[in-house]
Structures are given as structure tokens and as C-alpha cells.
Amino acid sequence: MDIRGLPDLDRRLAGCRACPRLVAWREEVARTKRAAFADWTYWGRPVPGFGPPDARLLIIGLAPAAHGGNRTGRMFTGDRSGDVLYRAMYDVGLASQPTSVSAGDGLELYGVRVTAPVHCAPPANKPTPEERDTCRHWLVRELGLLRPTLRAVVVLGAFGWQAALPAFAEAGWTVPRPRPAFAHGTRVRLDGPDGSHGPDGPEGLDLFGCFHVSQRNTFTGRLTPEMLREVLRTAADAAGLGDPVARKTR
Known part of the structure; x- marks a missing residue:
């Protein structure tokens, strides 16, 4: 598949029907509401990433919510x-406003893009391992397109x-190797294939772990606003x- 930039990737991703269970679920939710x-007219399709094509920071979640991204068509919205x-x-200067309610609300992100390893809303917020693996090639392509500028990544949650x-x-x-285990606040350095940071290999990345911003974590205090802000600031x-x-000028 010849992908020409992130807008082309996002357009093609939104037409994906590779996982029958996820297709059936997202479309049923969009009908019944x-x-x-x-x-609302629900989006009801795979939800692309959101943010500038020259992002230096990437935030990776889990999957769109049935009545969130699956409704609005934008990640975590x-x-x-x-x-x-x-x-x-917004508090750490990465977004133009503190709220995200619809794709047309004027929100801008500064130097950061938000995406997920699974782009369709799954039943009970639980994609299967097979669905995760089937969807991976979209994230791989997104990473490849971000490669010239990407320098850090925050991953939300163990999944x-x-x-x-x-x-x-x-x-x-x-x-x-062995693969680093997930933990809140963990930081791992990823280098290019030969350890170089030159034109023949990807620039190095700093990978950060953060508890997911799920209601289960935020309502119980497992993840507090300050904990989240600290990870975002560091990343x-x-x-x-x-x-x-300075971020708002990038």
C-alpha cells in the first residue's frame, strides 16, 4: 500500500473493515446511540490519530471509546x-484549550500527536490480542511517517x-531484550538498528509509561492530574x- 503522508494514512485507515467483531460493534453503537x-450523527468508523504531521511527541492510548471517539471521530474526544x-x-502547554468535545471545536495540539494501537471501539473496551495484532500495521506506518521528527512517546497503560x-x-x-515491563513513570531509550542516530536509521526515542486515563484510574486516585502532568512535562x-x-509556536 503506497501511503503518501499522514492525511492519506488517516483517510485509508478510516475505511478499514479488517476485524468483523469490531466493525459490527462500532456500527451497532453508531445506530443505537x-x-x-x-x-448526534456518530462517526462509527476507525478513528485516526490526531495532531500535527511533524509531531516530536506521540501519545499512545488503547482504543476509541464507544460514545467518545467512535461518536466524534477524534481520539479521546x-x-x-x-x-x-x-x-x-493544556496545563503543560501542549494543547490550545482544556476541553475536547467535537472534531470541529478548534482544538490544536502543539508538537504532539495522539493515537492508539487499536483504532475501532471494542466491546467492553477490550480488543482481543488478534484484533490488536491485525491493527498494528497502521501504527507501524504512522510511526514511519513521524520518524523524521519524533523524539519521545508516552504510552498510556499496559495494553x-x-x-x-x-x-x-x-x-x-x-x-x-528482554522487553521492558510497563510501569507508571518508567523511561526506556530506543535507538536505531545499529545504535546510530544518523540518516540511515531512526533517531533515538525516549519511551515513557503512564497509567491510562481511564475512569477506573482517575476516580480511584491511582492516576492523579499531577502524576499525569509530570509525565507529560518530562516527555x-x-x-x-x-x-x-515555546511549544505553542511549534
């Missing part, structure tokens, strides 16, 4: 998890971590995004 969103994530991104490591390996970065610095004012 939730009462609070009865007047229109659900409680997104409320927490984008508020924290995303397990899905992302093979994608980084396929995209050309060297993942340590933004590792990506070379500078201070919050």
Missing part, C-alpha cells in the same frame, strides 16, 4: 478519559505498552518541545 447523544488527558495537556513495543521494532527502532522536555510558551 446513547440517549444523551441521540441528536467526547469522553471522560479525554477530559482528563486534554486538560493535562498500549504491550501493543506499542512490537510496532516500534517493526518501524525500525531497537527495543531492549515534552525529552522531545525538545521546550517551555509551554
Whole structure:
């Protein structure tokens, strides 16, 4: 498949029908809707990543929420998890506004892109390992397109971590052996295939682990706003995004 840039990737991704269970679920949710969103026309398709094509920082989640990204067509938009994530991104200077309610709300991200290893809303928020693996090639291609500028990645949750490591390996970065375990606040360096950072291999990446912004974690205090902001600040610095004012000019 000849992909010409992130807009082309996003367009092709939105037409994917590779996983029958996910296709059936996302389309059923889009038909039946939730009462609070009865007047919405649901997106009901795979949800592309969101953010500039020259992002230096990437945030990887799990999958779109049935009545969040599956409704709005934008990652982490229109659900409680997104409320927490984008508020924290705004607080550290990575987003133009603290809320994310619809694809047309004017939100801009500064030097950061948000994506997921699974692009369709799964039943009970639980994609199967087979669905995760089937969807991986989209993340691999996205990483390849971001490669010239990408310098740091934040992975939200253990599922995303397990899905992302093979994608980084396929995209050309060297993942340590044994594979590093997920933990909140962990930091792992990924180098190019030969350890170089030159034109013949990907630039090095700093990979950060962070508890997922799920309601289960944020309501119980397992992940607090300050914990999330601290990971985002550290990752933004590792990506070379500078201070919050400077980030808004990138």
C-alpha cells in the first residue's frame, strides 16, 4: 500500500473493515446511540490519530471509546478519559484549550500527536490480542511517517505498552531484550538498528509509561492530574518541545 503522508494514512485507515467483531460493534453503537447523544450523527468508523504531521511527541492510548471517539471521530474526544488527558495537556502547554468535545471545536495540539494501537471501539473496551495484532500495521506506518521528527512517546497503560513495543521494532527502532515491563513513570531509550542516530536509521526515542486515563484510574486516585502532568512535562522536555510558551509556536 503506497501511503503518501499522514492525511492519506488517516483517510485509508478510516475505511478499514479488517476485524468483523469490531466493525459490527462500532456500527451497532453508531445506530443505537446513547440517549444523551441521540441528536448526534456518530462517526462509527476507525478513528485516526490526531495532531500535527511533524509531531516530536506521540501519545499512545488503547482504543476509541464507544460514545467518545467512535461518536466524534477524534481520539479521546467526547469522553471522560479525554477530559482528563486534554486538560493535562493544556496545563503543560501542549494543547490550545482544556476541553475536547467535537472534531470541529478548534482544538490544536502543539508538537504532539495522539493515537492508539487499536483504532475501532471494542466491546467492553477490550480488543482481543488478534484484533490488536491485525491493527498494528497502521501504527507501524504512522510511526514511519513521524520518524523524521519524533523524539519521545508516552504510552498510556499496559495494553498500549504491550501493543506499542512490537510496532516500534517493526518501524525500525531497537527495543531492549528482554522487553521492558510497563510501569507508571518508567523511561526506556530506543535507538536505531545499529545504535546510530544518523540518516540511515531512526533517531533515538525516549519511551515513557503512564497509567491510562481511564475512569477506573482517575476516580480511584491511582492516576492523579499531577502524576499525569509530570509525565507529560518530562516527555515534552525529552522531545525538545521546550517551555509551554515555546511549544505553542511549534
